[in-house]
Amino acid sequence: MGDLIVALEIYGMGIIIAFLVAVMIKVLLFCIRYFERDNNSEKA
Amino acid sequence: MDLLNVFQGIGTLFVQDPNIVIGRLALTLVGIVLVYLGAKGTLEPLVMIPMGFGMVAANAGMLFLDANQVGNLIVSPLVSETTALVNILQINFLQPIYNLAFSNNLIACIVFMGVGILCDVGYVMAYPFTSMLIALCAELGTILTFPIATNLFGLPASQAAAASIVGTADGPMVLFSAMILAPEIFVSITVMAYLYLSLCYAGYPYLIRLLIPKQYRGLKVKTTVKHNITSKEKMIFSIVVCTVLCWLLPMAAPLLLSFFLGVAIRESGVTSYINMIESTFLYAATFFLGLMLGVLCDANTILNPTVLPLLILGFISLALSGIGGIGGGYLVYFINHRKFNPTIGIAGVSCVPSTAKIAQHEAAMVNKRVLILQFAMGACVCGVITSAILTGLYVAVIPML
Secondary structure, X not given: OHHHHXXXXXXXHHHXXXXXXXXXXXXXXXXXXXXXXXXXXXXX | OOHHHHXXXXXXXXXXXXXXXXXXXXXXXXXXXXXXXXXXXXXXHHHHHHHHHHHHHHHHOOEXXXXXXXXXXXXXXXXXXXXXXXXXXXXXXXXXXXXXXXXXXXXXHHHHHHHHHHOOOHHHHHOHHHHHHHHHHOOHHHXXXXXXXXXXXXXOHHHHHHHHHHHHOOHHHHHHHHXXXXXXXXXXXXXXXXXXHHHHHHHHHHHHHHHXXXXXXXXXXXXXXXXXXXXXXXXHHHHHXXXXXXXXXXXXXXXXXXXXXXXXXXXXXXXXXXXXXXXXXXXXXXXXXXXXXXXXXXXXXXXXXXXXXXXXXXXXXXXXXXXXXXXXXXXXXHHOOOOOOHHHHHHHOOOOOHHHHHHHHHHHHHOOOOOOHHHHHHHHHHXXXXXXXXXXXXXXXXXXX
């Protein structure tokens, strides 16, 4: 039972980190596109 | 003249333990079969041809090293005492490769760098949540095998964790974790893992056909992405994610560095580096990996009592991961209001790019117009990332128990 809990704890941490990466991707894409749009409008 | 002493490959068969002799003969035969299946294309030829030859030579080419010891002049994986190691480095022709490139994971990291070069992270960035969800479901084997190994097979936590990592379906990851967590079963677990990974290619299509009815396999996927992901965005992604994951999981830093460096080099467009890694490093590392796995398959190393549980656990782990991946495919199918092909789920098992190709092949067999490869590659690349995360967690957590 203890080992199952350890495995589930590892899985839980894995899920959190994986979704953190997914959120990071979304935030990164938003920031890159936001600043690029800003730069483009300044140039125009 | 004693002919058995002249032809020692045969002569040693008469003095060894009968179980070892049967093992040697069987492994020689298996080596020949692997070469045949590799050359035929049934199994991965890049690994199987050198591996088969290695198995044949290591088991057939035994000789009397001294009065009481039988071995070969290829590699001795169990030597660890410094003086003996320095001596053996000057005798066995693959010993330098084993000690300086295989057992320290250099080969695994180079293979991982090559995987990074092959991976287009654009699909992950376009569908991060979908890809991550599938990849996490496809880690079912990595998680459930651990309690099965400790409770049903009585393995210690470190060996159970090393066996669980087989469920990531990622060869370099298995090498890496086995070397850190359970060096005593490193040889048997890596050989078994690579054998199974080759068999995945043959087995997973049947699992898909068993679990996904025909009408679902041919489904088209509705795309919603408005922007293409640029190389600049992929470069920024690779360096940011590498930094964050190295902060969180320093134990997996060599693998993370190798993978994301490969991704960054691909996106940088530096063709000399891309060619060097893709054409030279990756093939050289794969060749020596196959050869090394083959020569490590000698009967003395393989025929120990730990191998049978590992064989069963490896099978359980990969089967559970495949089932979990398909379950993930169904989950996304329902979340996306039935506008998703559940076959993509198998690609969450991160055997890049084999599982993505299997998903596309199985879908195309039902509906020739369906193109799911880009989604499958997204799940596949995410599988590599989740595998690295879980391996890093196992390597960090298990020694604390």
